[in-house]
Amino acid sequence: SPKTKNIAQKLKEALPKELFSLIKKIGETAENLGINAYIIGGFVRDLIIGRKNFDLDVVVEGDATEFAKKIAKLFNAKVHTFDRFKTATVVFPDGNRIDFASARTEVYRSPGALPEVDMAPLKKDLMRRDFTINTLAVKINSKDFGKLIDFFGGLKDIKDRKIRVLHSLSFVEDPTRILRALRFATRYRFELGSHTEKLLKMAVQRKLFKTVEGQRIYHELKQIMLEDNPLRVLNKLEQYKVLSSLFDNLNWNRWEKDLFERLRKVVIWHKLNFPESSINYHLPFFGALFLKEDYEDVNRYLSFLSVPEKEKKEILDMCRLIIPTIKRIEKAKKNSEIYSLLKSKSEEFILLLAAYPESEETREKILKYLKEWKDVKPLVSGKDLINRFKLKPGPIFKEILNKLKYAIIDEKIPEDNKEKQLSYVEKLLDENRKMD
Ligand code: ATP
Incomplete structure (x- = not known):
């Protein structure tokens, strides 16, 4: 059985008040329906590391779309369901949004997966994940509110500052995890576990990227470019010969x-x-x-x-x-x-x-x-050209207003002085007349 610890207090301190009470109420609803609900993944990882993150992913051991609809009704919120994946996003009136997913219950066997005997749906779901630090869950049912669930030693790995895969074929199963491992390692200044590092190097050497759809690689590279310091991640990719392999x-x-x-x-x-x-x-x-x-x-x-x-x-x-x-x-x-x-x-x-x-x-x-x-916008408008200068609307309007704008940008006329702008237009028109 997994090690347990309660982090309700941590949750309360880290979350904005209204989001915290939202989660409590979602947990009460789950309890009333007899369904187990958990916050999982990146949010829990960041809660323990102490990094700001309000992207909440809730997993339920049951039908997530049905559950999300009930929550939406209760809170007068909008719900977007994706029936094919049994997932849903609820957008609350205050702008908060929470993603819901069903813990995968179908038997999922990959070549290197851990054995699955009589396993709780949550554990089965977490087993498909990339690294131990991403497998933490917090139960939110009112009965066990705040109970930290750690099947794979994620808490220790956070304490030890290590990125570890869950099994030896992880990078073979999904080579985009190579990019994810180096992104997380850089972001948190964690190291790769020594076995994980060996597996990663082997996966790079075997050019496993060639077996992945390009768009999934692009997605992960994009996440890298959106990090606070993409340079540091790319240096890490270079260090592991990932850049030249791609x-x-x-x-x-x-x-x-x-x-x-x-x-x-x-x-x-x-x-x-x-x-x-x-x-x-x-x-x-x-x-x-x-x-x-x-x-x-x-x-x-x-x-x-x-x-x-x-x-x-x-x-x-x-x-x-x-x-x-x-x-x-x-x-x-x-x-x-x-x-x-x-x-x-x-x-x-x-x-x-x-x-x-x-x-x-x-x-x-x-x-x-x-x-x-x-964003320079002259104070003189088309209306002024009609009323003050008795011009008929036409291409000349744009020409005049553009010249005025350029004069403002070149600091020949102040942006906030309409009188000076009007006299500039007057001068332009005079010059035009002389040329005719
Ligand atoms: P970030 O802080 O960058 O948003 P995140 O952990 O939320 O980090 P996402 O890319 O949004 O990252 O992924 C959400 C969760 O889905 C992760 O916590 C991870 O467990 C899981 N996940 C994402 N990609 C993979 C993958 N290729 N293999 C296994 N699990 C994955």
């Missing part, structure tokens, strides 16, 4: 590493200044990884990874356009020249552009585009 011609040298470091800082700056932004932060990092590679190689890598067409195009465009764009920015004499160069580019590309130059001066200009120039 991308046969790839350069991972001083230049690429420095670019990654500059990009990390630019991304931190961006998140701080645009906390609501929903841009794809992984894309500039993929751009940075492939920037100096042959275009044909990049094409081949992205096809191998089955990168979605839109993202593929974005990454290839970055590789193609970065040097010419940087050259033009460096040559630009006016702010508005930079503005007109950047206004058609994606924000993801602009972040990579900002990271590219070693010169702070060029970088500042690119960041200034994002922070100031991009």
Whole structure:
């Protein structure tokens, strides 16, 4: 039987009040229905490590979609069910969301799996997981609320700071776990267990990545690019010869590493200044990884990874356009020249552009585009052109307002002074008349 320990108090301290009481009520509902419910996986791991994480995964020993529907009704929440996988997401009125899944009860035998005799559904479910640190569960039924369940020694491995697989064929069964192991090891500054490390090295040597669907590898690489410090993970991938195994011609040298470091800082700056932004932060990092590679190689890598067409195009465009764009920015004499160069580019590309130059001066200009120039809006409007200048709406409107905008960006006219903007328009119209 597994070791037990109660972590109800820890849960209470780590979670926002309303989320904690939500979980308590879900546990009461489970108890009333006679179903066992647990929080499992990454959340529990991070709770014990002390890392912020509010992504709750609840597993029930029973029908998760039915359970989720009952919970949703009780809380007046929205529920999205995925019947094929017996999973559901409940979105509560306060914005909290919780994922529900059924503990897999069907017999699942993989070549290297542990024996399964008379096993609880929860244990069977946890046995399919990647590392011991991800196999912890907390029971939330009111009767046992907060009981920590540890079938595979995950708690000790967290204490010992070790990443360990559950069985010897784990990496063979799913080679994407190689990427996951090195990502978690880097994130938590844990080591690979010595047996796990041997298995990982063997799996890399046997080129097992070739047996995996590219999109699953891409998914894991994307998770890496979304880590706080992708550079450190990639260095680890390099150390275990994973990078060269995935991308046969790839350069991972001083230049690429420095670019990654500059990009990390630019991304931190961006998140701080645009906390609501929903841009794809992984894309500039993929751009940075492939920037100096042959275009044909990049094409081949992205096809191998089955990168979605839109993202593929974005990454290839970055590789193609970065040097010419940087050259033009460096040559630009006016702010508005930079503005007109950047206004058609994606924000993801602009972040990579900002990271590219070693010169702070060029970088500042690119960041200034994002922070100031991009959102310049003249106070003079189309209405003013009609009412004050008696113009008829037409292409000239856009022309005038654009010229005004460029003048503001070039700091010839203040952004917040409508009178000065109106006299600038007046002057433009005068000049036009003279030319006619
Ligand atoms: P993160 O903090 O990065 O979100 P996570 O543990 O929540 O970490 P996910 O990738 O969201 O990571 O996976 C959720 C859970 O699913 C993990 O805790 C893990 O146990 C399990 N899992 C994910 N991928 C695999 C895999 N390839 N093999 C086995 N188990 C996996």
